[in-house]
Amino acid sequence: MxxxxxxxxxxxxxxxxxxxxxxxxxxxxxxxxxxxxxxxxxxxxxxxxxxxxxxxxxxxxxxxxxxxxxxxxxxxxxxxxxxxxxxxxxxxxxxxxxxxxxxxxxxxxxxxxxxxxxxxxxxxxxxxxxxKMLHLPEVIIREKLRRHLPYDRLAARSDADVSIDVVRYKPEVRCITRYGLRTVALYGKTFKHDRARVIAGRIEALAGELAEAEDAFVIAPPLGYSAAARTVWQTELPGTPLPRAIERGGCQDLLARAALGLARFHALRLPDLPRTTLADRLAAAAAEAGELAEAYPWLRARLEEVVARLGEAAPRLPPAPDGLVHGDFLLKQLVVHGDRLGVFDFDNLALGDPIQDLANFIVDLGYHGFEARHVGAMTAAFLPAYRAHAGRDVPEARFLWHVSVQRLRDAYYFHKRRQLAPGFTQEVESMLAGAEDPR
CATH class of the missing domain: 3.30.200 (Phosphorylase Kinase; domain 1)
Incomplete structure (x- = not known):
């Protein structure tokens, strides 16, 4: 109850x-x-x-x-x-x-x-x-902010006329803010936790690895972090959000470029990353499925069956080499920046199965209002291009396993945010059906 x-x-x-x-x-x-x-x-x-x-x-x-x-x-x-x-x-x-x-x-x-x-x-x-973020005023109130801005990493100091625009606020978790200085714009990502130093270090390492790769993703230049404000700084990387660019046309080219960028990304080697395993993914999905079963008791048997099937299948999946995992590789994390694609959000970088990112991306294609045939065409463009650029196979059974896990986890994600929205019960059942049959 x-x-x-x-x-x-x-x-x-x-x-x-x-x-x-x-x-x-x-x-x-x-x-x-x-x-x-x-x-x-x-x-x-x-x-x-x-x-x-x-x-x-x-x-x-x-x-x-x-x-x-x-x-x-x-x-x-x-x-x-x-x-x-x-x-x-x-x-x-x-x-x-x-x-x-x-x-x-x-x-x-x-x-x-x-x-x-x-x-x-x-x-x-x-x-x-x-x-939960008692330090948040430090990066929102102009008089306090100046103590934390990364002036040592900027070409010129500008104390005057700093504009502050909250871009995305998730209460008690994080806040993304744009700061307009006289000659430059930068972003700060402020966290509840105290991992800003670790995340900033990984962004610095990633920027170094990508600096000479002309066909890889581009990232916003890092500007360090503020330990006191629990904030990571990066220069603004302007561009058109990928979903909007897809709506304007040329989706096959954009998806092929995303596949190339992701293949290059997965080949990078960064130090001191946490490791994520299939067991970790399954444990999180199982816990979330348990809460879904509590909320939708008529779906309990189906949820338990999906979790059991995933658990039985995991040890028998074709092997895949570990690589860099983005951890939240969705369309919203990409922008068209000139003739390249920019990528954002490096909070969840890990060493693990890169196929997780492929599955997350393909599943996310279904959440942007694109027609089903359009989603099919984008999937058909993305996966072969990734396989070609990665230079290794993506076993279908392993890919579908990750798709199933992701759809199950997405059902929980949306349940925590939309459970009383009109028609949402049908959406949960649809996502569960997608987890049951991920093809």
Whole structure:
């Protein structure tokens, strides 16, 4: 039994994911937004995270986190404001608010740093305040930011007119921000964890390996890291996102270039990487399938059968040599940069089976609204090109094993973010069917 079996909780979720109703609630109940002349023109949801398992409930976790972007006119600090809302049950928000109030905060551009809405059992954080990233204001508030920018790696120092634009914010996990200086633009990726030094070191090593390879991926030039701000810096790498470029045409050429770049990437050797194995992949998928079975009990037998089949098949798969694994090789990680492709996101680099990246990429092709025949054509262009450039076989059984694992894991990923969206149950069943028959 999960918290979603409680009708009252389901009603609260329906409220929290209703942008118009939440616009009205936030307008009337958040401090600082009740002032005359301040009006929320629009409310967008930029991130959701469900925690609805029995274990989550036992640990008293918020059953839903939502990040809203509010367009406000008549206020200070510009028109765009982010608010991170966590929803609790049984009055737990009171204790959570007390804990949040005792933590360091900064005055936000609008409203209070942390707000308690007891009648809705909610705690609200106004960006850049974040319950897990207490250091986030260091890279968002201009006066603090200057202590951390990598001026020693830039051609010229510019203290004036630094523009700060939040590109992607995942509350309690990471924040990607663009900084415009007078002569250069750079990006900072700020983490909850303290692995910025390790990730920055791997990016430096990767940049060195790719420097002379004209047919390989290009990456944004590294600019080091800030240990205090837990942030990795890179110069901006402009380009057209690959999904958008594919929509404009020439997909076969783009996919062939992606295949070549990935083959070159997999051949690189970086020092001191963690190792990932088939057993690691399967263990993660099995744990996630267990939570899916709890949420969708009528799918339990099918989920358990898929996990069992994958476990039985793993030891019998044709061998494949280890190589560099990107770990999150999706279309969104690629841009068309001139006549080359740029690649991003090196948080999950590992030594392991590179076929994992192929499977992730092919599965991801199905999530961008492309027609099925278009996806088939792109797959047909990508895999043979990769095989040709990699100079080694990609055993079909091993590739399909990874496809099955990825579809199973994607079902869980989307479940944590969209489980009450209209028609989502059918989507889960479709992804499970794809895991059962990955061809």
């Amino acid at each position: 999960t918290v979603m079996d409680d009708p009252g909780t389901v009603e609260r979720v329906a409220l929290l994911i209703d942008r118009e109703r939440m616009r009205e609630i936030l307008q009337t109940r958040l401090p600082g937004l009740r002032a005359p002349g301040l009006v929320i023109d629009d409310c967008q949801i930029v991130h959701t995270r469900y925690r609805t398992s029995a274990e989550d409930a036992r640990r008293g976790k918020a059953f839903l986190s939502v990040c809203y972007e509010l367009a406000v006119h008549g206020g200070a600090g510009g028109e765009r404001h982010l608010f991170h809302v966590k929803a609790y049950r049984d009055g737990r928000s009171r204790q959570k608010f007390a804990e949040a109030s005792s933590a360091p905060t900064v005055p936000p551009p609008l409203g209070a740093a942390v707000t308690h809405l007891p009648e809705l059992d909610l705690v609200v954080w106004a960006f850049p305040n974040d319950p």
